[in-house]
Amino acid sequence: MGDSRSDSSGESRPEVNEPVARLFTCTVCGYASTHPAGPLRAERGATCLNCGNWTVQTADIGDLVETARDIADSLAGAILTERQALAYLLREQAGVDRQAAAEAMETTPSNVDNLHRRGREKVTDARRLVDGLQTLQVDGESDAGSW
Numbered sequence: 001m002g003d004s005r006s007d008s009s010g011e012s013r014p015e016v017n018e019p020v021a022r023l024f025t026c027t028v029c030g031y032a033s034t035h036p037a038g039p040l041r042a043e044r045g046a047t048c049l050n051c052g053n054w055t056v057q058t059a060d061i062g063d064l065v066e067t068a069r070d071i072a073d074s075l076a077g078a079i080l081t082e083r084q085a086l087a088y089l090l091r092e093q094a095g096v097d098r099q100a101a102a103e104a105m106e107t108t109p110s111n112v113d114n115l116h117r118r119g120r121e122k123v124t125d126a127r128r129l130v131d132g133l134q135t136l137q138v139d140g141e142s143d144a145g146s147w
């Protein structure tokens with residue numbers, strides 16, 4: 001594997017899919033251990049090193065929110081506001097419940113719902129736009145090739 005790190009822009013952009021070292025707590029015995037996980041992964045099933053059972057292990061919500069803030073900051077722009085991006089990431093990707101998301105964002109659950117819905121609409125629109133443009137590009141390339 002070569003070093004394909006794309007830091008040519010000099011901008012430090014958080015890698016959305018890059019695993020991070022995250023503390024997970026066993027929901028059975030409460031033992032916490034660090035594991036590599038997707039940045040917004042809220043829980044994992046694994047053999048607990050302490051109780052020895054296959055258990056559900058959950059990430060600390062504060063850690064998830066902190067990571068989601070960094071990612072929301074990098075995703076925000078002309079399409080998504082930072083608040084919409086954050087609500088979308090917390091609810092859609094991290095699976096944080098609306099009450100916890102509201103506390104993290106210092107707002108009401110119904111406002112989280114609104115931000116989440118708007119964020120989801122915009123993500124859907126953006127995806128459709130990109131897909132539509134890609135379809136055009138494929139046609140354009142085959143035409144150009146016949147020149």
Ligand SMILES: [Zn+2]
Pocket residue numbers: 026027028029030031048049050051052053055
């Ligand atoms: Zn355990």
